[in-house]
Every structure is written in C-alpha cells, then in structure tokens.
Amino acid sequence: MLREPASETQISHLSRLWLYLLSALVLLFLILPTFIVVPMSFSDSRFLQFPPPGWSWRWYESFFSSAEWLRATRVSFTAAVLVMLVATPLGVAAAYGLHNAELKITRALHVLLISPLIVPIIILAVGVFYLYVRLDLVNTLTGIVLAHSALAIPFVVVTVSSGLKQYDMNQERVARSLGASRFTAFRTVTLPQLKNSIYAGALFAFITSLDEVVIALFIAGGERTTLTRRMFAGLRDEVDPTIAAISSMLIIFSVLLLALLQFVTRSKD
Numbered sequence: 001m002l003r004e005p006a007s008e009t010q011i012s013h014l015s016r017l018w019l020y021l022l023s024a025l026v027l028l029f030l031i032l033p034t035f036i037v038v039p040m041s042f043s044d045s046r047f048l049q050f051p052p053p054g055w056s057w058r059w060y061e062s063f064f065s066s067a068e069w070l071r072a073t074r075v076s077f078t079a080a081v082l083v084m085l086v087a088t089p090l091g092v093a094a095a096y097g098l099h100n101a102e103l104k105i106t107r108a109l110h111v112l113l114i115s116p117l118i119v120p121i122i123i124l125a126v127g128v129f130y131l132y133v134r135l136d137l138v139n140t141l142t143g144i145v146l147a148h149s150a151l152a153i154p155f156v157v158v159t160v161s162s163g164l165k166q167y168d169m170n171q172e173r174v175a176r177s178l179g180a181s182r183f184t185a186f187r188t189v190t191l192p193q194l195k196n197s198i199y200a201g202a203l204f205a206f207i208t209s210l211d212e213v214v215i216a217l218f219i220a221g222g223e224r225t226t227l228t229r230r231m232f233a234g235l236r237d238e239v240d241p242t243i244a245a246i247s248s249m250l251i252i253f254s255v256l257l258l259a260l261l262q263f264v265t266r267s268k269d
Helices: 017-041 057-063 067-100 107-115 121-135 142-165 170-177 183-195 195-211 214-219 227-239 242-267
Strands: none
Touching: 017 121, 017 242, 057 067, 057 242, 067 142, 067 195, 067 227, 107 142, 121 142, 121 214, 142 195, 142 214, 170 183, 183 195, 195 227, 195 242, 214 227, 227 242
C-alpha cells in the first residue's frame, strides 16, 4: 500500500512517509496539552498535579456550585453570542463590498479591516481601555461586545472573502438582469452559496470572543468579568484546579461545536 501512488504525480505514499510522520508529530504537539489538562481536572489534589494522585469530581462540583464562576460563564457566552450576531453580518457586508468594489483603495481598505489580526493585542487593549474610560464603557457588556466584535470581524472578512473568490459573480448579475434588486439577488443567489464560509466566519467570531483574555483584563470586571479573565486571575492569584475542569469542558464544547458545524455544512450540500 505504501508503494501505491499518493496523487496524480505518481509520488508514492512511501516517498511521503516523512511528511506523514512530521504531520503526526505536529498534531501530537498541538493536542498533547489536552491529554494533560483533562486528567488533571479529575484530580482529588488541592493543587494541579500530573499524573493525578487520585480521582474525584470535586473540581467540577466546585465550578457548578460557585456563583462567581457561573456568572463569569454567563457573561462570556452572552458576549460571544452577541459578538457573533454583530460581527457576522458586518463581516459579510464588508467582504462583499470589497470584492465588488472597483476602487484603487480597495486593497488598503482590506488591510485596514484585517489590521486587528496584525496589531499586537496588548496595543489594542490599551487603546480600547483609554477610549472606554472616556465613553464610560469599562466593565459593561456593551463595551465587551464592541471590543470583541472589532477582533472578530477580520476573521469573518477573511473566510467570506475566500468563499467569494470561488464564487462566480455572473450568477448574481444574471439575476439582476432579470429584474431582481441587488439585495434580492444577493439574498437568493449569492448568500446560499456562501453559507459554508459564513458558518465558518460565525464560528470564528464566537470562539474569538469566548477565548479572548487580554482586552478583557482591561475592560471587563466586577459583575461583567468574563470567564477567561476569571481563569487568568485564578492562575495568577492561586493555582485553582477548578480551571482544569473548566478548560476540559471548553475543549469538549469546542469539539462538539466543530462537529456540529461539519454536520450542518455537509447536510445542506
């Protein structure tokens, strides 16, 4: 089997064995922390230890019985859903507009839109904090959603732009030539064919908000403390094994979310 062609270039699997091994090592390096965090979440030790000296559900019980942890979780998931609802349509509109624009500054506008992916996050955090102090948005859900949306929109723009590059705009032009308005042609012809890219962009927006911690350290606090900020404080002030339990649940949630996305995109193809 290893000597069979791996592609149309007649390169055999045996010739690519080094690439398969390298890919396996990279994958192992990426997922290895998971195999450490999950067992530690079931430890009965007061401190984070690997391997666990004993097994217990105490840290999961500690999470679900803590009002602070549950409140932070509620804030994070509420913000993530709102960010997804804000960033996705704005990102789709921006990607569509840039794709169809015939201006000389289109490339510059595209770079400007994705600049939050380039600029160090700590610089953005400091700038957002000083702006929010003047606007009285520090420690508010509105402030968190706006800041996270600025980080999430570039992911939507990139994914939807990739989908638009594989889409034939002549289909939309035909619909418009038959009497459909631009919005109707976009909604009925273009949008359905971009659905996979839009789903991916929405997922990126959700995960970006849920996972963000640096900006949250500056603008989220009190009753509006996010889960990641609370976890960071828990690691800084005391090594709380509850964090391992939360991390394990977030890992499982992310895997299920990706599986759901794959199911939805494939079932509608």
